[in-house]
Each structure stands twice: as structure tokens, then as C-alpha cells.
Amino acid sequence: MKKKKRTVSYAKWGYIFILPFFITYFIFSLIPLADTVRYSFYEYYRSGIKEIGPNFVGMANYASLLKSDMLQYGANTLILWIIGFIPQIVIALVLACWFTDARLKIRGKQFFKVVIYLPNLIMASAFAMLFFALFSTSGPVNSILMSIGLIHTPIDFMGSVFGTRSLIGFMNFLMWFGNTTIMLIAAVNGISVEIFEACDLDGCNSIQRFLYITLPMIRPILAYTLITSIIGGLQMFDVPQILTNGQGNPDRSSMTLIMFLNNHLKSKNYGMAGALSVYLFIISAILCFIVYRMTNDSDPDGSKKAAKKAAREERRRRK
Template identity: 60%
Template sequence: MKKKSKVVSYNKWGYIFLIPFVVIYLVFQMIPLFSTIYNSFFENYRSGLKQIGPNFVGLQNFATIITNGDLPTYLKNTLIMWILGFVPQILLSLLLGAWFTDPSLRLKAQGFFKTVIYLPNLIMASAFAMLFFTLFSNSGPINSILVQIGFLKEPYQFMSHVWSVRGLVAFMNCLMWFGNTTILLMAGMMGIDPSLFEAAQVDGATATQIFYKITLPLLKPILIYVMITSLIGGLQMFDVPQILTNGTGDPMRSSMTLIMYLNKHLFSKNFGLGGALSVFMFIITGILSLIVFKFTASEDKD
């Protein structure tokens, strides 16, 4: 008789190590997701001290969200502030990533500079928002400096103008996240075969041509990942505009984001409308992410 081969199977250990992740994912992701979808079909809110519902109302909450006209307005606000912050963020990250990964530049103290550019990502968004609120207030340091050097005759009311508030929110998001994006892009650039760059240099290609013809095309998977994750994070923008505008979204609700709008429903205990809005946001995020993915993937086929 043949002896049974003593082959150690490690498959079960892989599944065992996955159990904590699966449990956490089910408890904190899937159960709340289905609970939110379930609550969106019910009238469930507090009127004074009286609890109304939960009463099944079908699609009435979704109809209310659509007909009141707030959803398109706040979606537009959110996308505008995300685009204003993402475009300079990706450009700056590409530039820094190209510098840090270019061996011909021989930059010194790279570890120090990489740490410095990543540090803003470690600071709480609430602290960032409070800092900028203080800096750009009517009697803040920025206005004082601009008046003293004669650039302004009187303090500029940054918090009272639509585009100055949007610009501050976008600038803060760019400042907080460009370090993380730079690290991701650098990882992608360092994974490119150096022989491609050497061959291009031998053929007489300039640094600009190498970047546009070799680096960018090979970075496309990382760029798609960064764009989609940034879009998802942008649609969930909350803490910076919430603190900067004290939750009002002023001026004229021009900086009110979708999550700030959702927070008002949750604060007022209107769980039915809050659930419906969450479902809308889930659908919008999925559609926009799919559009970004399809648009960038279609370019690969051309």
C-alpha cells in the first residue's frame, strides 16, 4: 500500500484569518446598508416629543427628496468643491511624484520631504477647518496682513462670498490629501521598469516626452484608482464645510454638501428621509464611479 503523502494544507488558516474582516464588514457595512434601505421606505420621525411611525409609505420619501429640488443643488455644490480641490491636487501630486522618482535629479533629504508633505493628512479635518476659519475671519491674520501691506483698503469678508468659501474648502481638501495622492502615484512610478526610461533617453526623448509618453500611460491604473476613491471621498465631504460655515452652508447654501444635507435629516430624527437620501447618494456614487471607470477604460481600447 502506498503511504499517504503528508501535505500540510494552509487553506483553512487563510479562511480563519479572514473571519475577523468578514464579521466586521457584515456588522459595520452590510447590516447598516440594508437597514438604511429598509428605513427609507418608512415614515419615521419625531415631532416635538411625539414619535411618528415607523409607518410604511413606499417610495414617498424618495419622491419628496426629488420634488423639493434640494438634491441637485447640493450635488452641484459638492461636485464643484471636489473638482476645485482635486484638479490642483492631482497636478501637484504628479509633479512631486515625478521629481521624487527621477534618479537624474538626485534630490537630497527625500525622506524628510515625503514626511512633510504627508503630515497634513494626519491632522484632523476639524482642526484644519478651525484654523482656516480663524485665519480668514474678518479680523483674522490674513485680512490684517493684506490691509497693512495696502493690498486691501478694508478687510475682505471671505465667509460672505460664494467662491471664497468654496475656494477655501477646496484648498483645505487639496492640502490635506495631496500627500496621500503623491505617495500612491510614487508607488506606481517606482513600479515602472527603469529600462523603458533608459531606452527613451538613448533615443533622445526629453524628460517631458518621457513623462507624457511612458509615465502617464503606465500610471493609468493608479490614476483611475485615485480618481474614483477621491470622487467617493468628495461626495462624502462633510467636516470641513460643516465647521467652516457652522453647519449653515452659507452664503446662500452654496457650500452645503450632500452629507451636510443628510446630517440635517438625521439631526431632526427624520430617519425615513435620511435613509432615502442615503440610497440616492449610494446610487449617485455608483453611477459617477462607473462613468469615470468606463471613460478611462474606453481610452485604452482606442
């Protein structure tokens, strides 16, 4: 009789090695997530030294939030995100195309990449404190503008809606455009050089090269950038919190959804905080799904559309 060969299965070791991650995720993410959803259906808050609840109230917390200023704070969050994201993606795309264009022969690319990425390493709190000092009424920016005669009285940047929102958007742009630029540079470098050479031989100019070659080829990375930016925008907290001292001034025009959530947590209103967290989760999921569907084409070469069109024509011909 032939002896059976002993086979060693290494598959189980993969599960053993990833087990710590799943245990950590279950304890620190999944259980708190389920607990947050559970709290959203309960009345649970503190009034003075007295603790109310938890009392089951069903969808009352969700209805109360819709009647509150949540929609206004959602609009604030959207406006602040747009102010920061649009310049970020435009500048990042321009820099990515510039640094990856072999025809330009730019020297010191690595140095410029490091300089571009450096603001991403600075803490948001440090950025907010720096801008608060720079743009205050007695700060260096007003002093310089007055000394060169452009203004006669200090500008209260943080006393106007436009000024405060612009500063927050500018800070978000500075902190994240470097990270976006590096990702887009990697995406453009992943495109075959032969495609660009064929494009040049066909006589395409720079705009056509960007619109018809670069942009479609880096669409997956653009989708990733947009989705992570939307999630980050909905979680915007530290910059407006520090710049406005948690008040969202002027007239709560810079109050974001996470700042609103933080106010509920500070007042120990866990039921409303849980309901607002669920709203944020649902909004994030919907927006990310829409972006994913818009930026990912399941039929990039149009073969499926052509096949469907041919089938329709064949049916019409038979009739």
C-alpha cells in the same frame, strides 16, 4: 498493503482566520446597510415629542428628495470637489515626476516627502478651525494685507460664495495632495528604468516622456486615486460643516449632500435620510464605474483592435 499517507489540510485555517472580518462586516456594515435601504421606503420621523411611523410609503421619500434642494446641494458638492481635486492631482503629478527623475539628482528627498505628507496627518476639524481663525475679518490675513496697504477694509472671505468655496477647496487640497503624491511616486518608481533609458535614447523630451511613458504606465493608480477621491468628495462633511457652522453659508452655497443628510438625521427623519443614503450609494457606484471604464483599457497594446480590423478587411475581401 501500503499505508496511506496522512495529509494535513491547511486550507480551512485561512477561512478560520478571515472569519472574524466577515462576522464584523456582517454585523456592523451589511445589516446597517440593509436597514438603511429598508428605512428609505418608510415614513419615519419625529414631530415634537410625537414619533410618526414607521409607515410604508414606497418611493415617496425618493420623489420628495428630487423636489427638494438635493440637486443644488449635489452641484455644490461637485463644485467643491473640483476646486480641491484638480490642483491636487496636477501638483501631485508634477511632484511625483520631479522626485522620481534620476537626472535631477535632488537631495533630501525623504525630508521633502515627510513635509509633503504632514498635512494629511492633521485632523480636518483642526484645519477648519485654523482657517476660520486665519481668514476671519479680524484675523491675521486681513491684518497683514491692511498693514502692507493692499486693502483698506477687511475682506469678508466667508461672506462670499467664491471666498467660502475657495477656502474649502484649498483645505481639501492641502489635506490630501501629500497622500496622492506618495502614491504616484510609488507608481512611477514601479516603471522599469530601461523604459525611460530607451525613451531618452530615442530623443524624447520631458513632455513626451510624461505623456507617452509615465502617464499610461501609472493609469491603474490614477484610476484608484480618482475613484477614492470621488467617494471622499461625495462624503465631504467636516470641513464645510465646521467652517460654516453647519449652515452652508453664504446662501447655502457650501451645503454638501452629507451635510443635508446630517440635517435629516438631526431632525430624526430616518426615512428621508435612508433615501438620500441610497441616492449617494447609486451616484458613487455610477461615477466609479464610469471612471474605471475610462481609465482602464482592456486592450493596452491594441492587439484586439488590430485583430478585429483584420477580420473586417478579410470579410470585405471575400465579398
